Amino acid sequence: MRAVTWQGRHKISVETVPDPEIVNPRDAILQITSTAICGSDLHLYDGYIPGMRAGDIVGHEFMGEVVEVGSGSTLKKGQRVVVPFTISCGSCFFCEKQQFSACDNSNPSETRDASELLMGHAMGGAFGYAHLTGGYAGGQADYVRVPYSDVGPVIIPDDLPDDDVLFLSDILPTGWHAAVNADIEPGDTVAVWGCGPVGLFTIQSALLLGAGRVIAIDHFPARLRLAKQLGAEILDYKQVDVREALNEMTGGIGPDACIDCVGMESHGFTPDNILDQVKAQYYSVTERPHALRQAILACRKGGRVSIPGVYGGFADKFPLGQLMEKGLTVKSGQTPVQKYTGQLLKMIQDGKFDTTSLVSHHAPLEDAAEMYRHWHGEQNEYTKIILKPGLEKGAIEAKKEMAHV
């Protein structure tokens, strides 16, 4: 089959690799119909996530048709399913508590040692995301093997097109989880750093969960425009001092909840970020957490900080005293996707979410290398890319040419 592979920093190539096979009874094999490139794939692309090996198949946002099942799978051939990026067994202590992303069994015994060494406890397994999370092949490919297929995959009714439901795999539940973690009270002011796909779903989720207003922060005009369309007030940090603006918009107290949808590669020409950039060049730090530092300083006393943004290791100049003195509550973590998929699928069917206006491009799997370059370098024009194994090489569709806009 053809698959998108990571070959090193800023090196992505589409290669012919062996087809996946059923290994365990609960496995299923999918033929991929749609697979998106995630913001967190850029952390792999930039080489900041430890534990990648040349030749790894990437991609953790995917859906497709069931083509083969093991004896323990509850899926049937021909079903259309969306697969959560988190691999979860459904029966360990963590899965029973619905903390699916912390699954204690999905990271195999061979790979969990390194993960345990780095994090203190081994992370749960995930598709296409480094060997610290199991080294499972990802879904940016013609086919993928799905372990524990009786627990994760969401069966999709025939009348829902791929674009409406694909994001159940990661970014919609991640945005929802980010807003849930912000413990929003009715009428709250919620500030969201980053208007990438997760940020845009966080904005929608915060409003659905009762926020009075959402203030979104970014610097790409196209992304800020999308945020505004979805009901957020917007701040371009190139035009204002974000903390001053947030204070002035909230009578001096600051937002009740601050959500960092940026993660480890903050943009911005600020002294702390420049220093982080220099250190990151020499791998003396992995984190460039400017947005998180700002969120902690901006948050009101006694407020909540939610961190869906991905971080990989140790951070410098973390405002710990500020966190403590202001009495902030912090919640974070990889999303327990399986906890939310049923509820969110229903909400999609009820028209509660705009899942399509952020999609800027459909592209063939074969053009993945080019798409990663655009996704990395042209974040204003490329707001979300969906790869389609079915499309002929070169058949790239930009938003204005797509049927649904």
Next chain:
Amino acid sequence: MRNFFSPSAGRGTPDPLALAAVGAGLAFAGIGYAFWRRMRNAETDRDDIATDAPHWTLDKPSARALFGKSLLVNRPRTDLFAAWKVERFPEFMENVVAVEPLGGGTARWTIKGPMGREVHLVNSITESIENETISWQSEPESEIANSGEVRFADAPAGRGTYVTLILAYDPPAGKLGRLGAKLLQREPEVQARRDLHRFKQLMETGEVTSSASPSARKSESPVEPHI
């Protein structure tokens, strides 16, 4: 070499070499201090201080390698005790080639060692308490002298069972040999820890977890697990 404080170093920019020297000095001082603390601690008689730490976690110098690992398994104690039997070992003990019962609770084990070698152990069960513990001790003809114990205890709040595996052995080539075996991933501690995880996976999910999947690396098969 430029003077750290001289104006020629340029507007207060520290000389990287000088900084490195300061850093190395600090690290050296830190290591010295740690040794000094350790020596002082060794002089103090601590035996009268009670501890609730499991004995295998205590930092005690010994020529034997001692290792213990405890895992929460979300299944009743009786199920797990029943599953911990020789006939099922090949399902989760990856490094065990064969277990040959010799009668009277004694068995001859063939285990994968470093660099394709096989190691033969002869172990006898010294105690077995239903649903609680199984202990063993090696016989003189065993190639590696070892003893161990597996314990099953109820976890609190209905969470299942704490399964604990404790293993002590005389490393055939001393501490260095043990380190080498660890690097080759064929050291009993590494093997036992991984086997215990496989036991947990098998008991909780019905299968041993595998990330076996395709990659663009020619040497790998899509059905074999790889690191």
